[in-house]
Amino acid sequence: MPLHIRTPYLRSSPLSQHQDVWLKLEALQPCGSFKLRGVGALCEARLAQGARGFISSSGGNAGIAAAYAGRALGVPVRVVVPETTSARARQIILDTGAQLTVHGSHWAEAHALAEELTGPQDAFVHPFDDPLLWQGHAVLVDEMAEQGPKPDVVVLSVGGGGLLCGVLEGLWRNGWFDVPVLAVETVGADSYAQSLKAGHPVALPRITSIATTLGAKQPCDESVHRAQRHPVHSLVVSDAEAVAAAVRLMDDHRLVVEPACGAALAALTQGHPLLNVARSIAVVVCGGVTTPDTELRALHARLSAPH
Structure with missing residues (x-):
């Protein structure tokens, strides 16, 4: 038996106002994350x-x-x-x-x-740069293919690129070559966005985002190389937007995740062209256990307060 569990893949009624939003609930893994x-x-x-x-x-x-x-x-x-x-x-x-x-x-x-x-x-x-890791992460897409409809786009948070590499591997082995990926980061931890723009891995001088678990100063090489073989798009959101999205998930689905996970959820309100034309969106709710609910609400109050 593997150490991970098979997680739910469910349609979110609160988030499905204009199109179907499906959540792969990796926050329910025994240790709290994918x-x-x-x-x-x-x-x-x-x-x-x-x-x-x-x-x-x-x-x-x-x-x-x-x-x-x-x-x-x-x-x-x-x-x-x-x-x-x-x-x-x-x-x-x-x-x-x-x-x-x-x-x-x-x-x-x-x-x-x-x-x-x-x-x-x-x-x-290694926390994100190993082919065996990517193969393990890819299983979540195998489960999605069995549990629900094929999405028009997959949204996920990206730090070092391990989850991204795994999801791409899962898409390929399920024949979903035409399903684009929207990789989301926060301002101050956006090494992947800068790497895609440059066409090679770029190292940030420092991490300034509160989403510290996205805090790889440079993504793994393979995450950038794989974007040359598959449609991968980048989006950068603010810390405030990531935290607000995490709080909304907590209120809507009674599930606490880190701001790093909230980054992917924040994409749903950003009006990205890729999401505007999608009928079905899959979001990998990657989880994270280092930010309790009280801290998440305190961050939300501080970041949303007028400056």
């Missing part, structure tokens, strides 16, 4: 190859998924996170039984240390 699909697949494969320990770098959710996978498989895990990772995410990792190291001012510095700490009997669990 990350468990790819991380679980990667950890199971590395264990079968003889790994005796897992080491991961993470801004939060990938580390939580690695900790969950390690506990389920009986393998010790060490997660390295940057100083920007919330206290809530750190505590969840510790509570799940993993060792935690805090290092660096951003994910890239934590990642470099995690690679250094990986010994000969350890498997390194």
Whole structure:
């Protein structure tokens, strides 16, 4: 049995005012995000190859998924996170039984240390850049193909590009080559938008968005390369729009997600041409557990207040 669960794919009545909006509810995974699909697949494969320990770098959710996978498989895990990772995410990792190291001012510095700490009997669990991860994430599209109608467009949040690569792989193996993807980021974490514009991966000087789990300063190479083989469009929304969309999901569907996930939901109100002509829209509700409901509402109040 895989470590992830089969999540609901449902039509949202509150969001389906002008066209059908379908939500793939990855926030319901046991560790709270889609990350468990790819991380679980990667950890199971590395264990079968003889790994005796897992080491991961993470801004939060990938580390939580690695900790969950390690506990389920009986393998010790060490997660390295940057100083920007919330206290809530750190505590969840510790509570799940993993060792935690805090290092660096951003994910890239934590990642470099995690690679250094990986010994000969350890498997390194990358948060977004590994073909096994993408294969694991692709299963969510397999489920969509079985659970509901073929959408006219898939909307998702993008950080390092792991989810995007997985969704593209899933679209291809289901023959949905004509289904475009709208990849959404927040201002200040928009490395993918800048990379698509440049035609190659671009590194941001720093992350300034509150959506820190989108905080890969540079997307993986393959996420940019795959956009040359499939229609991938980019959209950048504000932090305020992402948070407002997350609050609306909480009110409409009683489901709490991070601002990073809210970015994809915010696309529904932006009037993007791709969405304006779509009859059926699929949104990957990727989840995230590092922002509780009280904090989400406080962010919403602060960001929506007149300046």
